[in-house]
Amino acid sequence: MFLSVKEMELRKIRFDETFEAGQIEFASENLEQTSPLHAVGSAELLKNTGGEVRIQGRYTVGLTAHCDRCLVSARHPLDAGFDLFYRPAATIARDEEIEIDEGETEIGFYDGGGLELEDILREQILLALPMQRVCSEDCKGICPICGKNRNQSDCDCSISKVDDRWGALRKLEI
Numbered sequence: 001m002f003l004s005v006k007e008m009e010l011r012k013i014r015f016d017e018t019f020e021a022g023q024i025e026f027a028s029e030n031l032e033q034t035s036p037l038h039a040v041g042s043a044e045l046l047k048n049t050g051g052e053v054r055i056q057g058r059y060t061v062g063l064t065a066h067c068d069r070c071l072v073s074a075r076h077p078l079d080a081g082f083d084l085f086y087r088p089a090a091t092i093a094r095d096e097e098i099e100i101d102e103g104e105t106e107i108g109f110y111d112g113g114g115l116e117l118e119d120i121l122r123e124q125i126l127l128a129l130p131m132q133r134v135c136s137e138d139c140k141g142i143c144p145i146c147g148k149n150r151n152q153s154d155c156d157c158s159i160s161k162v163d164d165r166w167g168a169l170r171k172l173e174i
């Protein structure tokens, strides 16, 4: 859905959109969309700002990703809000110095007369996902010796790798 600034000049745009898996590309991020992405919100042109646009709303979506530790596919249900500001890209050069000082609100840029809702949602979703995608905080991962998933069964492999902290202590004792 294209959020046209020309249309915003006339009225605030309201959206209530559902995107099925495959409509927005997540595969390159090793993510699989497992439930429809539903987004509701609005896009408006802010008065006396030289074209600044505010886009706010909420979305829900279910994604799965392989756990970074045990590789099992893990669910990441997301339900989040957003409140974003975008300026015309043509103003970058002119506002550059002011931009650095502003800090508190993140401002994006648009060109071509508006923004694609799909692009905004994709970016928000990727930002909302944790940097480390794990199936659970205390996932034990895969045994480096036998390759078993330690969450499913304990193995008898003795990990000979000594914890570095103890190694440091041992040196002190000598």
Ligand SMILES: [Zn+2]
Residues within 6 Å of the ligand: 067, 068, 069, 070, 071, 072, 134, 135, 136, 139, 140, 141
């Ligand atoms: Zn895991």
Ligand SMILES: [Zn+2]
Residues within 6 Å of the ligand: 143, 144, 145, 146, 147, 148, 155, 156, 157
């Ligand atoms: Zn093992």
